[in-house]
Every structure is written in structure tokens, then in C-alpha cells.
Amino acid sequence: MSPSATIPEATFTTTPMKKSSSDKHDYGAIVNNIDLNDISDIDVRHLADAIWTHKVVVVKGQKDLAPIKQWELVTRFDPDSPQVHSHGDLKTFNSKGGLLSTEEILKYDDDDDDDKKYREIVGIPGAENVRLIGKGFQGEDHYGIKNKNITKPLSHDWHAKVLPQEEFEEGNTRFQRWHMDAPLYGRDPAWFTTLRCIKRPTEPQVTIRWDDGSGFSMKAEPGLTAFISNVQTYEMMTEDEKKMADHSWVEYAPHPYMWIGDCKGNPNGLGLVSQGKEKKLEDLGDFDPEDVKTYPMVWVNPVTGEKAFQVHGICARKLFIRSSPTEEPRVIEDLVEIRNLLKTIQERVLKPEYVLIPSLEEGDIVMWANYQMFHTAVDYPDWIGSRTMHQANIASSTGPMGPVPITVYT
Numbered sequence: 416m417s418p419s420a421t422i423p424e425a426t427f428t429t430t431p432m433k434k435s436s437s438d439k440h441d442y443g444a445i446v447n448n449i450d451l452n453d454i455s456d457i458d459v460r461h462l463a464d465a466i467w468t469h470k471v472v473v474v475k476g477q478k479d480l481a482p483i484k485q486w487e488l489v490t491r492f493d494p495d496s497p498q499v500h501s502h503g504d505l506k507t508f509n510s511k512g513g514l515l516s517t518e519e520i521l522k523y524d525d526d527d528d529d530d531k532k533y534r535e536i537v538g539i540p541g542a543e544n545v546r547l548i549g550k551g552f553q554g555e556d557h558y559g560i561k562n563k564n565i566t567k568p569l570s571h572d573w574h575a576k577v578l579p580q581e582e583f584e585e586g587n588t589r590f591q592r593w594h595m596d597a598p599l600y601g602r603d604p605a606w607f608t609t610l611r612c613i614k615r616p617t618e619p620q621v622t623i624r625w626d627d628g629s630g631f632s633m634k635a636e637p638g639l640t641a642f643i644s645n646v647q648t649y650e651m652m653t654e655d656e657k658k659m660a661d662h663s664w665v666e667y668a669p670h671p672y673m674w675i676g677d678c679k680g681n682p683n684g685l686g687l688v689s690q691g692k693e694k695k696l697e698d699l700g701d702f703d704p705e706d707v708k709t710y711p712m713v714w715v716n717p718v719t720g721e722k723a724f725q726v727h728g729i730c731a732r733k734l735f736i737r738s739s740p741t742e743e744p745r746v747i748e749d750l751v752e753i754r755n756l757l758k759t760i761q762e763r764v765l766k767p768e769y770v771l772i773p774s775l776e777e778g779d780i781v782m783w784a785n786y787q788m789f790h791t792a793v794d795y796p797d798w799i800g801s802r803t804m805h806q807a808n809i810a811s812s813t814g815p816m817g818p819v820p821i822t823v824y825t
């Protein structure tokens with residue numbers, strides 16, 4: 416994860432994304448002149464640095480990429496990592512008897528995107544850690560997957576206040592669920608996620624509504640992923656809030672996606688509605704306390720040194736709050752209080768001018784710094800067309816680092 420300042424220059428070009436005069440997001444870049452079927456170790460290092468630096472990078476022109484090469488790239492980004500997708504291999508992933516049951520992990524797995532309630536996760540034959548994500552008919556033969564039709568319920572059925580079907584069919588939609596790709600139990604989250612666009616509709620535009628009383632909405636092409644920067648969230652915090660966040664940490668629930676299996680989200684996709692529907696720990700089955708994750712509130716970018724307020728609020732079970740290294744932490748276990756505290760901070764950046772929805776042409780791969788950003792799917796009505804994406808990331812060799820050591824793991 417060290418900067419590549421001392422190695423030969425990259426052979427590809429990196430250009431910051433164009434912004435409109437109203438945009439306030441400060442990240443995003445386009446990479447050109449690179450062939451991911453044949454990339455040198457030096458360019459892999461440069462590309463990793465580009466992702467850490469620009470947070471969201473669209474690599475153009477990878478229409479002919481072999482799926483196994485996407486997986487190889489992911490492993491080369493983090494060569495010391497165990498060679499497994501951040502959510503485990505497909506056998507574990509789809510195993511009924513596994514630690515996480517198929518139904519639950521498919522419902523609340525935080526891979527790219529859509530609500531997987533009734534959905535089978537399909538690996539690409541020969542590159543099983545590259546996951547097929549999409550909707551609708553995937554073609555007669557998609558890299559050996561024959562006549563696959565991906566059907567699923569509307570992703571906005573996860574919101575407590577449901578978007579009426581009629582309005583959805585007219586092209587109104589919402590952010591599904593803001594998150595980072597993180598198991599938050601056992602394995603550490605991937606540094607980066609890669610998502611290749613194989614096929615998607617480009618029109619008509621959908622209208623994304625917040626539906627939270629703010630009145631915010633924005634237009635976007637269908638089938639894309641939206642981003643907000645938790646670095647910008649951190650920058651919006653007061654000095655006192657930053658001091659608190661720098662020294663505090665979060666304990667996540669064991670089997671967190673099972674824990675919230677019956678919960679519903681806020682209409683803007685950020686955070687849960689507190690209805691007391693979290694499962695009791697004794698109902699989660701066996702879990703190893705060693706695998707429960709405790710992470711700093713603030714995650715430091717290893718290349719730029721930037722700080723991100725990186726709290727996966729929907730899975731947070733306890734907050735440990737302090738404002739100096741020596742202070743005894745105040746423990747917050749009340750979920751309403753936890754969510755209110757996080758909402759106050761995290762909603763500041765959830766405004767149209769801070770949301771980036773990079774356009775993807777067929778063959779483009781979007782790659783993002785999972786330790787710095789939140790992202791979400793944005794569903795669209797089936798009649799607009801089918802969508803095919805390939806997603807891959809890898810459980811990291813080194814988890815997130817906070818700005819100060821956290822030695823009190825309770």
C-alpha cells in the first residue's frame with residue numbers, strides 16, 4: 416500500500432473526471448490507454464495508487480478482458496491477501512449449511528448491489544470469484560452461463576417507506592442502500608471493488624428521489640452505481656467532532672447481515688429505521704467472538720493520508736466514544752442513539768452536488784477505494800432493459816488503520 420513514487424512512471428493516462436459548475440464532489444478519474452489483459456506489475460502499482468488517490472476510477476476500453484484477468488488484477492492489487500472473494504468462495508457463499516445461510520447472505524450481502532433476496536449468486540465459469548451481477552436475460556451463452564435470466568424483487572422493497580410500484584414503473588427510483596463492501600465479520604473488507612460493465616441500458620434517465628423530506632432528487636442514466644465520499648463527510652465535521660471520531664471506534668454485530676435481516680432502511684438509502692427488529696445474539700447461531708469486528712471510526716488513506724469517517728452504520732452494534740487517547744470511552748449500546756449520532760454526521764454529504772454517478776460504457780470497469788467511499792445501487796424498472804456486470808474484490812491482507820492506535824478492544 417506504499418506510494419509508488421520511486422518506481423518508473425505509469426504507461427497509462429489518468430485524467431480527473433469533468434465536473435459541472437454545481438458539482439461539489441472532489442474525486443473521480445478516467446484511466447485510458449491500458450490493457451488489463453496484459454498489465455505490468457509497475458502499472459498495477461500505479462493503478463492502485465490512482466484508486467487510492469482519486470477514490471473512484473473508470474478504466475476505459477476493457478471489452479475484451481478475460482474474466483480470469485479481472486480476478487488476477489484484484490489479487491495483484493493485494494498479493495498478500497488470501498485468494499478469496501471478500502465474502503468467501505461460492506461454496507461457502509451458497510452453502511445451506513454454511514456459517515451464513517444462503518437466504519440471509521443473499522438478502523443482505525453487501526456486494527455491488529441489488530437486493531438479492533431471491534437471487535442466486537453466479538460465478539463466471541473458470542473465474543468463480545468474478546460474480547455475475549445484473550438483471551434480466553443474460554444471453555444464450557454468457558462465458559459458459561447458458562440462458563440465464565436474473566429476476567429479483569425491486570430493490571426499493573428494502574425501504575421501510577416503500578416507493579409505490581406505479582411511480583417506480585414511471586422511472587422514479589431511490590438509492591438502494593449506502594454501504595461499503597464489507598463482511599464486517601471474520602474477513603477484513605476489500606481495499607478496492609472492481610465492477611465491469613458488460614451491458615446496460617443507457618436511456619431513458621431515471622429520477623432518484625430522496626423521499627426523506629429534503630425534497631432532493633437527481634436524474635441519472637439507468638444501471639449505474641452512485642458514490643459519496645466519506646473523506647468529504649469528515650471534512651464537513653466540526654473540530655470537536657473530528658477529535659471525537661479520531662479517537663473512537665465501532666463494534667459491529669456478529670453475522671451483521673443476519674442480525675439486521677428483518678430491518679428496513681431509510682428512504683434515502685442511508686441507515687436503518689429503528690423498529691427493534693434486530694435479531695437477538697442468541698438467535699444468530701454460533702459465532703466466534705474473535706471474528707467480531709471492531710474498527711476505528713476514521714480510516715486513513717494509506718497513499719494520500721486523507722481521513723474518512725467510515726462507519727457502516729446499519730451493522731454497528733456498539734460505539735466507543737472518546738476524544739483523547741487517554742479518556743475512558745463512553746459506550747453507546749442504544750441503537751436509536753447510535754443511529755441518530757451517525758445520521759447527523761453522515762447525511763451532510765448526501766446531497767445531489769456531492770453524489771457522483773459515473774457513466775459507464777460497455778467494457779468500462781469502475782474501481783473504487785472501498786475504505787473511503789460509500790456506494791449504492793440504483794434500481795430501474797425492468798422494461799428499460801437488461802444489465803450485465805462482473806464484480807470482483809478480495810478480502811484484504813491488512814484491515815483499516817485509524818489515526819491513533821486503538822488498544823482498548825472491549
Ligand SMILES: [Fe+2]
Pocket residue numbers: 525526527528594595596790
Ligand atoms: Fe456494494
